[in-house]
Amino acid sequence: MKLVIGIVRPEKANDVLEALYRAEVRGVSMSRVQGHGGELDRVETYRGTTVKMGLADKVRFEVAVSDEFVDATIEALCEGARTGEVGDGKIFVVPLERAVRIRTGETDKSAVTPVVK
Amino acid sequence: MDTLTPILAAAARVDTGDTAWMLTATALVLFMTIGLGLFYAGLVRSKNTLNTFMMCIGAMAVAGITWALVGYSLAFDGTGDLVGGLGYAFLKDVGFEPFGATTIPHLVFFAFQGTFCIITVALVSGAVVERMRFGPFLIFAALWSLLVYSVLAHWGFGGGWLIEGGTLDFAGGIAVEMASGFSALAAALVVGARKDYGRQALLPHNAVFVLLGAGILWFGWFGFNGGSGFGTGNAGVLAFTNTMLTPACTLATWFVLDLIRGRKVTAIGAATAIVVGCVGITPAGGFISPAWAMVLGVLVTFPCYAIIVWRPRTRVDETLDVLAAHGTAGLVGILFIGFFAQADWNGISDGLVYGNADQLLWQTLAAVATPAYAFVATFLLLKLMGLVVPLRATEREEAIGMDVTQHGEEAYASGEGAILVTTEAGLEGPRPVAQPGAA
Secondary structure (H helix, E strand, O other): OEEEEEEEOHHHHHHHHHHHHHOOOOOOEEEEEEEOOOOOOEEEEEOOEEEEEOOEEEEEEEEEEOHHHHHHHHHHHHHHHOOOOOOOEEEEEEEOOOOEOOOOOOEHHHHHOOOOO | OOOOOHHHOOOOOOOHHHHHHHHHHHHHHHHHHHHHHHHHHHHOOHHHHHHHHHHHHHHHHHHHHHHHHHHHHHHHOOOOOOOOOOOOHHHOOOOOOEOOOOOOEHHHHHHHHHHHHHHHHHHHHHHOOOOEOHHHHHHHHHHHHHHHHHHHHHHHHHOOHHHHHOOOOOOOHHHHHHHHHHHHHHHHHHHOOOOOOOOOOOOOOOHHHHHHHHHHHHHHHHHHHHHHHOOOOHHHHHHHHHHHHHHHHHHHHHHHHHHHHHOOOOHHHHHHHHHHHHHHHHHHOOOOOHHHHHHHHHHHHHHHHHHHHHHHHOOOOOOOOHHHHHHHHHHHHHHHHHHHOOHHHHOOOOOHHHOOHHHHHHHHHHHHHHHHHHHHHHHHHHHHHHHHOOOEOOHHHHHHOHHHHHHOOOOOOOOOOEEEEOOOOOOOOOOOOOOOOOO
16 A cells, blocks of 8 residues: 655646546545745735745645555656646655545555445 | 706706715726626636736726726717717816716716726626736727727717617616627637636635625616716616616526526525626616516526526636626616616606607617627727737646736735845845745
8 A cells, every 4th residue: 555645736636636537546635735846936026025935836635545556646646747847746655554444444455445336 | 969868958057966976976886896806806716816806907097097088088079970079088178067968067977987988898807817918908908998888888878879869778788788798708709718618617716705796896886877867866866776676686586596406596696696687777777667677687687597507518718707797688678678668767768568669679779789899899809909919828827827927926825935035135136034934
């Protein structure tokens, strides 16, 4: 089991979700975060105050998957989030020690495998 | 020179009561443009909030100036069939004397009409938000205010062929509502759909803004309609009261349609209904009885509701439905006069139901000619502008959002991670200063 973390542009979040669904990866969390990578700072002016916005808005996806879904998830994230410009984001894959589905008490692989109705 | 409605056949003397009301009404109508900005801003995505609002603010600057330079003169100087003269250009001869048969100073009349021009230009922006560049929009606003608004204001208010022929339009079914609605359709077609249109859900980001904006619009509309009698006489009083009644009926009807369609009454639907009702009564306000005004409120709901449900299923990204809310409701209001105008109430003319078929003929002419002129003129204007200057932001700018790319600001900036740049040091030599909330 792995936790795949993808940090992407907010305007690409919908494309990523689409790509994940197409790859049949279900069970996704997303949150709004701010971060700084390599992109150029943008300059904003509010009356007399000029500021460099060092942090850019990003969307962070967290996807817990069983091992055979790791590559599909990474591919979907890349496909959905890539524009080719600096600032497209990063993907981190970290090992996942345990997972529990609260409703049933299922653990590990069955907990991260989506329910099929 | 007296080309205004004969309701005003009074002594050419300034009346203090009338003037006091018209000064107030002028301020009320100007405030409507802010209400519209809030209404529109709530309907777009958060990354486009400021740009959307700024298009309305931009109209205040641009149309306010063009109106004073030549727009007012083109609309209200003389009885030329198609367009007025240049006698009032640069506010020449616009002073403290009453205008025409009104009992208010010419300057007040000019300012009151100017606020109409401003909000009409702002209305059109609803068709092109979230993608049109700000600079080209301002150029468009300036040209449109002269080529379309002033011409149609002349037809409907100022002494052009419609008003001279006998068309009744109390507060702008022609120049404001149909002009903006059908121009919006043309603008949406020329500028093209947003890149995500039809692919992603593009939802309103703040429904409370939408409701508050609609409320401000309704509030201001009492000046808009109530002021279009140019005093405190019967016509203005009738229009004022009808402005309360018609939207109430539209709201209730919209609730019912919402219930039938989705089993729930929606808030954004309600805000839309307020606008539709106010637009519907705009042309008819001083010409129909309160009872017919309530019927109008019910009737006007159906075509507008239908278009608002149908339009998003098409490829036409007329983003904020100016055609449905303004063009269609204005057209319904104009035609409604042809049937239900009542000389007992307005002292001028009956409609078909009261035995005067001619009235319906002239209302129908207005309902055909105005949309045609507004659509064609706007379409050509934007096509020609598009040859000279790109109208749209790039796809990348559209993705990032118009607030940052057009204005260098955000509506909801947190300041986290922002580094202060002093002007003296320039952008090259920033002096980092910790901001509250920065990590």
